Amino acid sequence: DAGVIQSPRHEVTEMGQEVTLRCKPISGHNSLFWYRQTMMRGLELLIYFNNNVPIDDSGMPEDRFSAKMPNASFSTLKIQPSEPRDSAVYFCAITNRNIQYFGAGTRLSVL
Amino acid sequence: GQNIDQPTEMTATEGAIVQINCTYQTSGFNGLFWYQQHAGEAPTFLSYNVLDGLEEKGRFSSFLSRSKGYSYLLLKELQMKDSASYLCAVRDSNYQLIWGAGTKLIIKP
Numbered sequence: 135d136a137g138v139i140q141s142p143r144h145e146v147t148e149m150g151q152e153v154t155l156r157c158k159p160i161s162g163h164n165s166l167f168w169y170r171q172t173m174m175r176g177l178e179l180l181i182y183f184n185n186n187v188p189i190d191d192s193g194m195p196e197d198r199f200s201a202k203m204p205n206a207s208f209s210t211l212k213i214q215p216s217e218p219r220d221s222a223v224y225f226c227a228i229t230n231r232n233i234q235y236f237g238a239g240t241r242l243s244v245l
Numbered sequence: 246g247q248n249i250d251q252p253t254e255m256t257a258t259e260g261a262i263v264q265i266n267c268t269y270q271t272s273g274f275n276g277l278f279w280y281q282q283h284a285g286e287a288p289t290f291l292s293y294n295v296l297d298g299l300e301e302k303g304r305f306s307s308f309l310s311r312s313k314g315y316s317y318l319l320l321k322e323l324q325m326k327d328s329a330s331y332l333c334a335v336r337d338s339n340y341q342l343i344w345g346a347g348t349k350l351i352i353k354p
Contacts, residue, residue: 176346177288177332190341225287232276234342236287 138237140226146243152214155240157226158207165189167234168201168211169225177225183209216244247271249345251333256351257323265318265331265348273338279307279318280332282347288332292318320350328352 137160147153159166167182181191183203191201198217203209213220221244226237250268257263269277276295280288294300294309294316306319320327333345 177344179341179344182341233290233293234278235290239287 138226138228138235140224140237140240142240143238144241144243146245147216148245149217150215151244152212153216153220153242153244155211155224155226155242157209157211157237159209159226159228160207163206163228163230165229166203166209167227167229168209169227169236170222171225171239172222180211213242216242218244220244247337247343249333249335249343251331251345251348253346254349254351256353257320259323259325259352259354261323262319262321263323263350265320265333265350267316267318267333267345269314269316269333269335269343269345271335271337271343274311275336275338275340277307277309277316278334278336278342279305279316280334282330282332284329291331323352325352325354 139158141156165182165184168180169177170180171177180193181201182189186203199213201211223239223241225239227234248270278293279291281291282288292300292307294307297309297311299306299308304321309316318331330347330349332347334342336342
């Protein structure tokens with residue numbers, strides 16, 4: 135399995151605050167994906183990168199969301215300002231030999 | 246539009262066999278994936294089908310019929326630890342994964 139490290143594992147913040155989620159792939163990959171998962175909407179693709187370049191960000195809900203991948207070993211997803219409806223589990227995933235492997239996720243609660 | 250359908254919830258008995266179905270309508274097809282997700286954890290890869298037929302991997306098997314837009318995941322000799330959600334996903338013509346909502350499998354003793 136390819137490894138993906140996400141941090142923090144849990145984040146509790148207040149509405150209006152900036153939130154930054156981090157993802158570190160620790161082995162070879164071609165693409166990197168950010169997903170959001172909620173009970174109501176299931177697993178939703180937010181954005182994905184190919185060779186560090188954003189390819190499709192049509193899933194990013196609003197301008198409050200932004201993602202960067204400055205190099206092959208690091209990516210961030212930022213929410214500014216955060217809102218209670220952003221509460222969800224955010225997963226980072228990478229593709230290795232056509233299989234997507236997920237990080238453990240960040241559980242975000244916006245109060 | 247693109248659509249993946251799978252039952253919301255299923256219940257089965259420990260030691261038994263259960264089949265979880267998945268039907269799909271997508272723009273193109275480049276493989277079908279099954280993932281397992283335990284509560285509070287990340288999805289983990291179970292199987293991949295790109296050609297018609299049955300792929301067996303231990304207690305788990307996955308079947309694909311491209312002409313019918315249909316797949317199933319078969320779990321044999323069910324164990325309590327198999328209680329989880331099972332997600333079906335199809336890779337479309339853009340090589341993007343389209344995800345089903347998942348099937349919550351409850352195993353009873």
